[in-house]
Amino acid sequence: xxxxxxxxxxxxxxxxxxxxxxxxxxxxxxxxxxxxxxxxxxxxxxxxxxxxxxxxxxxxxxxxxxxxxxxxxxxxxxxxxxxxxxxxxxxxxxxxxxxxxxxxxxxxxxxxxxxxxxxxxxxxxxxxxxxxxxxxxxxxxxxxxxxxxxxxxxxxxxxxxxxxxxxxxxxxxxxxxxxxxxxxxxxxxxxxxxxxxxxxxxxxxxxxxxxxxxxxxxxxxxxxxxxxxxxxxxxxxxxxxxxxxxxxxxxxxxxxxxxxxxxxxxxxxxxxxxxxxxxxxxxxxxxxxxxxxxxxxxxxxxxxxxxxxxxxxxxxxxxxxxxxxxxxxxxxxxxxxxxxxxxxxxxxxxxxxxxxxxxxxxxxxxxxxxxxxxxxxxxxxxxxxxxxxxxxxxxxxxxxxxxxxxxxxxxxxxxxxxxxxxxxxxxxxxxxxxxxxxxxxxxxxxxxxxxxxxxxxxxxxxxxxxxxxxxxxx
Numbered sequence: 001x002x003x004x005x006x007x008x009x010x011x012x013x014x015x016x017x018x019x020x021x022x023x024x025x026x027x028x029x030x031x032x033x034x035x036x037x038x039x040x041x042x043x044x045x046x047x048x049x050x051x052x053x054x055x056x057x058x059x060x061x062x063x064x065x066x067x068x069x070x071x072x073x074x075x076x077x078x079x080x081x082x083x084x085x086x087x088x089x090x091x092x093x094x095x096x097x098x099x100x101x102x103x104x105x106x107x108x109x110x111x112x113x114x115x116x117x118x119x120x121x122x123x124x125x126x127x128x129x130x131x132x133x134x135x136x137x138x139x140x141x142x143x144x145x146x147x148x149x150x151x152x153x154x155x156x157x158x159x160x161x162x163x164x165x166x167x168x169x170x171x172x173x174x175x176x177x178x179x180x181x182x183x184x185x186x187x188x189x190x191x192x193x194x195x196x197x198x199x200x201x202x203x204x205x206x207x208x209x210x211x212x213x214x215x216x217x218x219x220x221x222x223x224x225x226x227x228x229x230x231x232x233x234x235x236x237x238x239x240x241x242x243x244x245x246x247x248x249x250x251x252x253x254x255x256x257x258x259x260x261x262x263x264x265x266x267x268x269x270x271x272x273x274x275x276x277x278x279x280x281x282x283x284x285x286x287x288x289x290x291x292x293x294x295x296x297x298x299x300x301x302x303x304x305x306x307x308x309x310x311x312x313x314x315x316x317x318x319x320x321x322x323x324x325x326x327x328x329x330x331x332x333x334x335x336x337x338x339x340x341x342x343x344x345x346x347x348x349x350x351x352x353x354x355x356x357x358x359x360x361x362x363x364x365x366x367x368x369x370x371x372x373x374x375x376x377x378x379x380x381x382x383x384x385x386x387x388x389x390x391x392x393x394x395x396x397x398x399x400x401x402x403x404x405x406x407x408x409x410x411x412x413x414x415x416x417x418x419x420x421x422x423x424x425x426x427x428x429x430x431x432x433x434x435x436x437x438x439x440x441x442x443x444x445x446x447x448x449x450x451x452x453x454x455x456x457x458x459x460x461x462x463x464x465x466x467x468x469x470x471x472x473x474x
Contacts, residue, residue, distance in 0.1 A: 026122065026202040026326050027300065028195075028258040031115075031318070032242060033082070033206070035075065035131060035213035037295060038268030040278025041235050045295050047276065049228035050235050054243030055297070058262060062299025063345060064308050067420075070266055070315045071337075072360065073284050073291030074387065075156070076133050078265040078315070079208070083114040083134075083145070085319030085338035088360065089452040092463030095362045095385055095470060097133060099161050102474060105466045107135020108145060115319050116146030118328045119204045127194050129187050130208035131156065136163055143170055147206070151190050157183065157210055181219045184211055188241040192248050199252055202326075207245075208265075211238040214273050231274035255301040259325070263296040263315065271406040281401060281426045285387050286408025287359040287366040287376070288426055298345060305348035312352035312371075317341045335461060356444045358452065361385055362471050365454045366409075368441045372421040375431075375441040378412050383455045386473035399429045417441075 040046055044056040044064060071081035074096045077088035088094040092109045108114075116126045128142035130152040135141060142150035151169050157180045158164040167175035167186070178186075191207050211234060218234040226232030242262065249255055267290045268275025270283040282288025296313070298304060316338030323330050324340045339353035352371070359367035362385030367376045381391050388410055395413040396404065409416075417431035417438055431438050453459030455471065464470075 025257060026124070027303075028198070028203050028205075028254065029119070029124075029322060029326075030195075030205045030245070030258060030260050031082075031207065032245070032260070032262045033079070033130075033208040034238060034262070034264040034295075035208070035210055036266065036269050036273070036275065036284055037212055037235070037238070037264035038270070038275040038277045038283060039280050039290065039293055039295055040276030041212070041268060042239075042295050046278050047228070047235075050226050050232040052235065052239035054239045054246060055262065058242065058246060058260065058299055059297045060306070061301065062260070062297050062306060063304055063348065065296045065298070065313055066308060066310050067312045068263065068294060068296035068315070069292045069312065069357065070264075070294055071292075073266045073286055074385075075131075075213075075265055077360075079132075079134055080108055080112075081337075082265075082315040082318060083108075083116070083206075084112050085115075085316045085336045086112075086334070087316070087337050087358065087452055089363065089459065089462050090335060090337065092465055093134065094360065094465065096387070097135070097155065098473065099136065099155065099163060100474065102467050105137070107137055107140020109463060110139055110144065112145070113331050113334070114145045115322055116142075116204060116206065118146070118319070118323055118330075119202075119326065120146045120148070122326055122328050123202070124326075125198050125201060125203040126206075127203070128152065128206045128208070129190055129194075130183075131210050131213075132208070138171070141171065152187065152208070153183070153210070156213060157215070180210070180215055180217050184209060184237060184241055185219070188244050191245060195245075195248055195254070196252065199254065209238060209241070211235075212268075212273075212275065214269065216273050229274065256303075259298070259300045259304075259322075261296075261298050261318065264294040267291040267294060279425050281404070282408040283406060285361075287361050288408045289374075289420070289424060291408065292359060293424075300345070304345045307348060309344065309348055311344055311350065312354060312357070312369075313341060313344070314338060314354060314357065317353070321345070356441075356448070358445075358448045360452075361388060363453060363455055364471070365445060365448060365452070368445045368448070369420075370441060370444065372419050373434075373437050373441065374418045374420055374426070375438060375445075376409060376412060376416040376418075376426075377445060378414060379409070381411055383471070384410060385471045389471075401427050401429075415442075 044059040070078045072078040076096045080093035128147040222237040267283040277290030280290035282290035364383045393410040416429045451461045453462035
């Protein structure tokens, strides 16, 4: 009997590391980053002519946000902000990158620290798939920024240049002159293989689809599948591939140990290709809500609450939140603009961690927000980045913005104030009724300029791109 009594504690002690390991196993993390997908493009966000059952299912199993914002309404700066948790003005990537001579040395700065950098130190396997758009040269590639491997295109797909339609694996071209329609399936299959290969260890998968950016070319199996035109077909194809990924997680019993984050990089390119911002005004290229407020869903089965959340959240919050959830220490030598939103994800309650938020178009500060209040600032055509310049545009003079340009307020010679709680479409200016709010937000804008900068003013904590005339294309 004494021997038995001695053996039992030994067995329990020998099993204790395994028990603790199971309880403290770090979650897998998947970020599914759509391109140019608008707030009104998914059926779970109100789309009528497009059906997205797989993304809708993800939303019903997770937390769907109604006030989730990115840090820019164009591709490159938004991606840089998500990965670094810092404003584009702070991380040195304020304008979209092109395959042009002026941008030959333009890439995510080697000193910037990404989500992948942090997780790699915690023994995560890390992989970036899809669209990078943060640099063409060595030193600015995914594998220079914490990703062990990369599979995808360096930028947008285009037939004009080999770098724009060749698929890279790490630094080497593995497929030349690829047909655009083949990319989404290729990326999904590569992601599925990676998930299955890493079932026994924590991994971080950053999957940046080209969908639904131009060209609007869904695969032939999806043409005619929606009631929303070719663009709707394209959205439904994206939904199908999201479903393929989530299906693999369920089949491998990985739902309870995998955080899935789905969001878009900015609003829809309504001026060019279609898409819907739903009840919001403006879209891509603008600092209206339609450019910055995007569909976003976060799911961790059994750990995060489910339902709909109206709290203002930023894509920059992902880095500090994922760091907290994985026990990763944040760098102390820089400003991280994102905030840890773990408590909101776990309880579904709580106020926004951001007192003020700043809306830049390129390097031009155009709006400031505090809670429900959003103040648009005066601007000229000369202030605008190259994608928004319009010399013939006339300043907005009325009070109701129902019929403004799809590019938003390109020229503005006075202040406009909106209460987003009852006017999320930014239709009616109420600045004359709230002079104290206007004054407070103007002071916040002045403070932001001092650190982040503005047109013709370099901030104290601003990282400048490696070229002059930042707002000009050439």
